[in-house]
Amino acid sequence: MSRVVRVPERLDESSFETLVRRVRSEGNPKARLLLDARSVGWVSPYGLIGLLAVGQEARLRTGLPPLIEPPRDSEVRSYINRMRFWPAAAQVFDLKQLPKPSLEISDALIEVTTIRSHEDVHSVVEGVRDRAQRILHDRLGYPRPAVIHFSIMLSEVCQNILEHANSIGWVCAQRYRWQRRLGRDVVVLAVMDVGVGFQGSLGAEHARRYGERWSAAAALEAAFLRGESRFQDPGRGQGLQAIRSQIIKWNGAIRIRSGDASIARVPDWDEGAPLSTNLPRFPGAQVLIVLPERVESERT
Amino acid sequence: MRPAVAHTTLFSYLVTRPTGRTVRATVERQIADAGRTVLAVLDLRHVPVIDFSCADEIVAKLVLLASDASTHRSFILFRGIAEHHLGPIDSVLRRRGLAAAAESTDGEPLLMGALDPGATAVWREIWSLGRTGVSPLADRLELPLDRVRGLLDDLVARALVIRDGERYVSLHHALLDAGPTSPAPTDLRDP
Numbered sequence: 001m002s003r004v005v006r007v008p009e010r011l012d013e014s015s016f017e018t019l020v021r022r023v024r025s026e027g028n029p030k031a032r033l034l035l036d037a038r039s040v041g042w043v044s045p046y047g048l049i050g051l052l053a054v055g056q057e058a059r060l061r062t063g064l065p066p067l068i069e070p071p072r073d074s075e076v077r078s079y080i081n082r083m084r085f086w087p088a089a090a091q092v093f094d095l096k097q098l099p100k101p102s103l104e105i106s107d108a109l110i111e112v113t114t115i116r117s118h119e120d121v122h123s124v125v126e127g128v129r130d131r132a133q134r135i136l137h138d139r140l141g142y143p144r145p146a147v148i149h150f151s152i153m154l155s156e157v158c159q160n161i162l163e164h165a166n167s168i169g170w171v172c173a174q175r176y177r178w179q180r181r182l183g184r185d186v187v188v189l190a191v192m193d194v195g196v197g198f199q200g201s202l203g204a205e206h207a208r209r210y211g212e213r214w215s216a217a218a219a220l221e222a223a224f225l226r227g228e229s230r231f232q233d234p235g236r237g238q239g240l241q242a243i244r245s246q247i248i249k250w251n252g253a254i255r256i257r258s259g260d261a262s263i264a265r266v267p268d269w270d271e272g273a274p275l276s277t278n279l280p281r282f283p284g285a286q287v288l289i290v291l292p293e294r295v296e297s298e299r300t
Numbered sequence: 301m302r303p304a305v306a307h308t309t310l311f312s313y314l315v316t317r318p319t320g321r322t323v324r325a326t327v328e329r330q331i332a333d334a335g336r337t338v339l340a341v342l343d344l345r346h347v348p349v350i351d352f353s354c355a356d357e358i359v360a361k362l363v364l365l366a367s368d369a370s371t372h373r374s375f376i377l378f379r380g381i382a383e384h385h386l387g388p389i390d391s392v393l394r395r396r397g398l399a400a401a402a403e404s405t406d407g408e409p410l411l412m413g414a415l416d417p418g419a420t421a422v423w424r425e426i427w428s429l430g431r432t433g434v435s436p437l438a439d440r441l442e443l444p445l446d447r448v449r450g451l452l453d454d455l456v457a458r459a460l461v462i463r464d465g466e467r468y469v470s471l472h473h474a475l476l477d478a479g480p481t482s483p484a485p486t487d488l489r490d491p
Contacts, residue, residue, distance in 0.1 A: 122313060122319070126313050152352065152387075155315040155349070156352060159351075163317070235357075235392060235396060238352045238395060239351075239352050
């Protein structure tokens with residue numbers, strides 16, 4: 001007997017919390033999960049790989065490959081097919097039938113990609129250059145060197161999965177228009193895993209020092225704000241610091257969710273709390289990066 | 301003292317720690333196999349991207365090795381450094397309180413990482429003179445001899461200049477002095 005969890009109609013970083021809450025609270029947690037995505041009418045890159053993360057978490061917890069009912073909406077179906085969601089989903093879900101690969105050329109910056117090894121990180125970073133040039137420089141007005149800075153950011157955030165999560169993960173990036181929130185185009189980069197998370201990764205090295213104050217929020221603050229890592233080697237922990245500093249330079253946003261907390265760099269154009277706690281607990285780390293189109297005064 | 305020169309030309313994307321470890325192991329092997337003092341020259345001219353993890357594994361850890369007096373003596377010179385290499389490399393060196401000698405893609409001297417302004421001035425002067433002694437340096441920089449000696453000791457300990465008796469030699473000059481490449485350059489296209 002499967003337990004059915006309905007996926008929110010609009011699936012992004014905000015409604016991902018609803019989905020996680022539903023998965024944690026509805027039905028028998030040991031039963032096979034069936035994600036009902038039939039009514040999904042819009043999905044962001046974060047939402048797309050969020051489905052994989054939720055599926056993988058259920059698979060690891062129950063030992064049973066979960067099921068998924070695809071969206072009915074033809075545009076959404078076409079979009080997730082173009083984003084190569086299904087090949088990645090086939091490694092997580094029990095799919096009765098894999099949809100035929102899309103023949104349409106994707107306009108994504110990075111289609112859904114599974115990160116299992118450092119070779120996968122190389123492949124993503126080396127493959128992104130031309131698209132990053134076209135999207136970041138030509139469309140969003142970033143200076144040419146931004147393509148290299150973006151590649152470095154991508155490399156560091158994907159390595160985080162392998163170095164700290166002890167698990168597979170996924171990456172996906174897309175340009176689209178944030179008309180209501182910003183009135184500009186943005187690039188949204190999402191990276192997720194369901195591994196040990198920041199609290200688990202940093203725990204052996206730092207938990208004793210924090211005592212009872214040790215928590216997912218404390219671990220996120222240690223890594224994100226102070227560059228602490230699970231290693232004693234002073235060379236470690238720089239990747240996340242470098243990402244944060246680059247995002248500040250670009251006036252972008254980053255939010256890292258891990259365990260029951262999230263930490264963010266909130267730019268002036270966005271709302272939201274720099275630190276959130278008491279979120280529905282979810283393993284691993286889920287990273288959202290938003291790079292806004294450069295306005296005319298920023299392009300010089 | 302005339303060190304053996306070991307060239308390594310890097311071509312690929314230098315991303316991820318395992319890639320960095322592979323490159324570093326190759327250079328460390330060259331240094332160990334030489335059986336004498338080595339000037340290792342790493343050319344990054346054809347490297348499109350170097351990330352922080354790889355910069356730490358290659359640049360910072362090779363510089364650490366060179367400045368460790370207990371190991372076989374080595375010096376490291378980075379060449380072909382472009383603007384996009386500088387951010388990650390400078391950052392990883394500063395984090396460890398290290399400095400590295402380099403040459404830009406235009407052949408300009410670059411001191412990457414953390415070094416105090418006095419030592420930086422002495423290092424630049426030695427680069428421009430190639431080979432010099434304490435007195436000429438003190439005269440040119442208008443500094444007391446003892447101060448210059450102290451700064452030179454620091455530069456030698458950090459393997460940023462080579463001491464040859466009473467003379468101090470820039471890594472760039474040592475490279476030119478070595479003549480044609482010996483041994484043959486290592487080409488790391490796919491580390």
